[in-house]
Amino acid sequence: MPKRTFSENLGRGAGSMLLERRSTGTIEVYLLLRRGGKQQRRKLGVYDEVNEHGQRCGLAYWRREAASVSAELRQFDTLHAYDEHRRRIALEKERAVAEEARQGTFQQLLSDYVDNMERLGRSSFKEVRGTLKLNVLTPFPALCARRAKDITPPDISEIVRHCLQRPVATKGRGARPTKANATIGKKRQADKLRAYLQAAFSFGLENDLDPLRVGNTLYGLTVNPARDVPVIKGANRANTWVLTKDELRAVVLAVEELPVRHCAIAKSMLYLAGQRVEMLCRAVWADFLDDGEHGPVMRLVDRKGGHDTPDRDHLLPMTPRLSQIMAPLLALEAQGKAPGPFSIRGSVNIAPSTALNIFTELGDRLASEGKSRRFTWRNIRATIETHLAAMGVTQERRAWLLSHGRSGVQAKHYDRYSYLYEKRHDLDRWARYLDGLAVESKTDNVVQLRG
Structure with missing residues (x-):
C-alpha cells in the first residue's frame, strides 16, 4: 500500500512540505513550520489539481508554492498575523474590483x-x-x-x-x-x-x-x-457677415407675406431685437406681467451659462408696437389651450427649431429671387446687433437688451437693475427703424409707378 504521507525539507528555517493522502484518495498539500516551539501547518491546496491558469499542479509546482508561502510567513510572528495580512489584501482587491466596476465608460x-x-x-x-x-x-x-x-x-x-x-x-x-x-x-x-x-x-x-x-x-x-x-x-x-440695409428691408417685407401666426412670430423675433429663440419659446402666460413702474413686461428666462450659473430673469418692456405685432399671439390666452403666446397651432409652444426654420426658408427664398444672400437666423441676429450699433446703441446697452453674459463681480452678483427704461427706449428706436424700411420700400414703389 502506498505511503499515507510524504514530507520534504525546504531548507534551514523554511519548514517542510507535507503531502497527505486522504481515504478518498485525494492528496492534500501542507506547509509545516515551527513557531514558538510548536509545529504548525498551513494547507496550500490539493496535489494534481488544475489551477486558475488551466495547469495541473504537480510536485514541482507545490515545491515552488511552499517555498514562496514559507518566505512570506516568516515575516510574521504568528500564523494569525499572516492570516490578517492576507485578509486585508483580499479586501483591498475586492474594493479595487468594485471600484473598477463603478468606473464609467x-x-x-x-x-x-x-x-x-x-x-x-x-x-x-x-x-x-x-x-x-x-x-x-x-x-x-x-x-x-x-x-x-x-x-x-x-x-x-x-x-x-x-x-x-x-x-x-x-x-x-x-x-x-x-x-x-x-x-x-x-x-x-x-x-x-x-x-x-x-x-x-x-x-x-x-x-x-x-x-x-x-x-x-x-x-x-x-x-x-x-x-x-x-x-x-x-x-x-x-x-461674421451681416445683411445690408436693402437685404434687411427684403426680409421685413417678406415676413409680412407669411401666414398670420408665422408672421406674428417672425415679426416678434425681429422687433424684439433678436432675442435668443430658446428663451422666447419657453415663455408662458405667467411671464407676462405688469411691472407697476414700467407697465407691461415680458419675462424671459436666461439659462445660458456654466453649470454653476443660476437662471436669470431677462425682462423686456411690452411697448405699444410690440403689443400690436404680437396681438394674434396674445389672443391665444383667451382660448386657454396654448401654454404661451409663441404657438402656431394654438395648442403647444413652438419648438425653437421650427422658429429658426422660418428664417432659414426665408433665406432660401430671397436668395433664389436675388433679393439677398442666403441667410439663417444666426445671420439675422448678427445683423440686428450690427444695425443697432450703427444707430448709436452702445455695446453695454446692447448687452442689456439682448441678455449677453455679464462679467465682473459687480455685474454678475450685485447689479440687479432691470434697465427697463433703457430697453424700452432702444426697442422703440429699433421698431421705428424696421417700420421705416418698409415705408421706404413703399415710397420707392410709388416713385417708380409715377415715373
Whole structure:
C-alpha cells in the first residue's frame, strides 16, 4: 500500500512540505513550520489539481508554492498575523474590483454629461446629445465601450478629424451649400464637438470629487484628454457677415407675406431685437406681467451659462408696437389651450427649431429671387446687433437688451437693475427703424409707378 504521507525539507528555517493522502484518495498539500516551539501547518491546496491558469499542479509546482508561502510567513510572528495580512489584501482587491466596476465608460460619461445639462435646464442639451450621437456614439462603438479614464488625446483628435472628414449632412430641402460654406460649416461643427468633449471630461473630473454627485458612477479620471486638442482654425469665420440695409428691408417685407401666426412670430423675433429663440419659446402666460413702474413686461428666462450659473430673469418692456405685432399671439390666452403666446397651432409652444426654420426658408427664398444672400437666423441676429450699433446703441446697452453674459463681480452678483427704461427706449428706436424700411420700400414703389 502506498505511503499515507510524504514530507520534504525546504531548507534551514523554511519548514517542510507535507503531502497527505486522504481515504478518498485525494492528496492534500501542507506547509509545516515551527513557531514558538510548536509545529504548525498551513494547507496550500490539493496535489494534481488544475489551477486558475488551466495547469495541473504537480510536485514541482507545490515545491515552488511552499517555498514562496514559507518566505512570506516568516515575516510574521504568528500564523494569525499572516492570516490578517492576507485578509486585508483580499479586501483591498475586492474594493479595487468594485471600484473598477463603478468606473464609467466613455459612453456613460457622455450620457451622464448631457443628462446633467438637461437636469440643470440647459437649453442646448438636445443639440449636444444629437451631436455626440452623430459624431461619437454611432461611428466609434468600440471606443465608447472603453473606460472613460482610458480615452487619450489621440482618441479625441481622431473623433474630431472624423467629424471634419465625413460628408455634410443634409435634409434634401432647398439649395445645397457651396463647397466653401460646407467646409466652414464642418469646421464649426467639429470645433463645437471638441468643446463638448472637453466639457464632458471636465464634468467627469468634477463628478468624482463632488460629494453631491448623483449616482455611484465614478470615472477615475485624472486628466482631461480633450484639453490639449487645438481649436479648429477658421471655424467661426462663416458668421461674421451681416445683411445690408436693402437685404434687411427684403426680409421685413417678406415676413409680412407669411401666414398670420408665422408672421406674428417672425415679426416678434425681429422687433424684439433678436432675442435668443430658446428663451422666447419657453415663455408662458405667467411671464407676462405688469411691472407697476414700467407697465407691461415680458419675462424671459436666461439659462445660458456654466453649470454653476443660476437662471436669470431677462425682462423686456411690452411697448405699444410690440403689443400690436404680437396681438394674434396674445389672443391665444383667451382660448386657454396654448401654454404661451409663441404657438402656431394654438395648442403647444413652438419648438425653437421650427422658429429658426422660418428664417432659414426665408433665406432660401430671397436668395433664389436675388433679393439677398442666403441667410439663417444666426445671420439675422448678427445683423440686428450690427444695425443697432450703427444707430448709436452702445455695446453695454446692447448687452442689456439682448441678455449677453455679464462679467465682473459687480455685474454678475450685485447689479440687479432691470434697465427697463433703457430697453424700452432702444426697442422703440429699433421698431421705428424696421417700420421705416418698409415705408421706404413703399415710397420707392410709388416713385417708380409715377415715373
